Each structure stands twice: as C-alpha cells, then as structure tokens.
Amino acid sequence: MTKKGRMGDLEEIFEILVTSYAQKGGAIPSEGDLCWKPATDAYETPDQFVVQFDLAGLDPAQIEVLADEHSLLVRGIRRETSSNGKKHFHKMEISVGPFARRVPISVDVDPASATATYRNGFLFVTLQKGTGQGSDKRIIKIKG
Numbered sequence: 001m002t003k004k005g006r007m008g009d010l011e012e013i014f015e016i017l018v019t020s021y022a023q024k025g026g027a028i029p030s031e032g033d034l035c036w037k038p039a040t041d042a043y044e045t046p047d048q049f050v051v052q053f054d055l056a057g058l059d060p061a062q063i064e065v066l067a068d069e070h071s072l073l074v075r076g077i078r079r080e081t082s083s084n085g086k087k088h089f090h091k092m093e094i095s096v097g098p099f100a101r102r103v104p105i106s107v108d109v110d111p112a113s114a115t116a117t118y119r120n121g122f123l124f125v126t127l128q129k130g131t132g133q134g135s136d137k138r139i140i141k142i143k144g
Contacts, residue, residue, distance in 0.1 A: 035075070036095035042103050049109050049127045053101065056121035057081060064124060065140040067111045070124055075100035093139070116142040 039054040053074055056061065063076040080096045105127070113128035125140065 003088045009059050034102040038074075038095075038099055040101055040103060044107055044129070047129055049105055049107050049129060051103050051125045052121040053125075054121065055099075055118070055123050058118075058121075060118040060123075060142040060144055063123060063142060065114075065116045065123075065142060066137055067105075067114045067125070067127065067140055068137040069109060069111055069131075070105055070113075072103045072105060072127075073100065074103075074123065074125070110139055111136075114138070114140045116140045118142050118144055 032082045041052045043050055051072055051074075055074075055076075055078070058076065058078055062079075063074065066073040075098070077098050078096050107129060108131050109127040111127065113130075115126060116123060116125045118124075123142065
C-alpha cells in the first residue's frame with residue numbers, strides 16, 4: 001500500500017469516528033468514550049478550591065459539571081466548527097468530540113457550595129473549603 005493510500009484510509013477512519021459521535025444526538029459521554037481531556041489548572045486560596053478548564057468554543061449548556069467531596073467531573077462535547085465536506089488538514093490540534101476530565105480534590109470542601117462560571121472560553125469551578133457533612137454528588141449549573 002502506498003503512503004497516499006494509507007493517508008486516505010486514516011482520513012476515512014477519522015471521518016467515521018467524528019460522524020459517529022455527531023450522530024449520537026448530543027449525548028454527554030462517559031469518561032471512557034474516546035474522550036479528549038481539556039487543559040486544567042487546580043489551585044487553592046485561603047477559603048476556596050478552584051479548578052479552571054480550557055474549553056474554548058463551547059456552549060455552556062453542553063457542559064456537565066458534577067462534584068462531590070473527593071472529585072470534580074466536567075464532561076461534554078465540542079462540536080466541529082469547520083465547514084462540511086471533504087478536507088485535507090495541514091495541521092490539526094484543536095480537539096473536537098466528547099471530552100471528560102476528572103480532577104481529584106485534595107482538600108476538605110463543601111460540594112453544596114460549588115459554583116461554575118464560563119467566561120472567555122474558560123470554565124471556573126469554585127468550591128468553598130470546609131466539610132460538606134456527607135454531601136452527595138451534585139450537578140452544578142453553569143452561569144454565563
């Protein structure tokens with residue numbers, strides 16, 4: 001098989017993968033579904049634990065944020081924004097499709113205090129330090 005033939009096969013496989021995720025109707029993926037992982041910073045201040053996710057180009061309504069006392073899970077789908085049809089990429093670094101990122105929380109926090117804000121392509125999730133008195137996992141609504 002020639003190098004050109006192999007590239008055609010790879011392009012076809014890639015197109016099949018992207019199309020199959022697009023056809024799932026926008027379902028939020030589980031962590032193991034061929035997900036990419038957004039760049040993330042986690043830090044603490046005297047009163048808070050903050051996690052910042054690089055999620056440029058996403059609709060906040062397509063992002064799910066879950067928190068408990070031990071971890072934070074952010075997942076969703078970044079849609080392809082380039083034009084439809086056959087393409088010949090010269091560079092491809094922007095991940096599309098489903099993403100998921102679990103961040104362990106290494107300090108005592110109260111999950112009930114969690115807030116999420118999306119601005120300038122970044123998602124900020126902030127949890128107040130302290131004990132949550134056995135709080136269950138909860139979904140955090142994102143403020144725009």
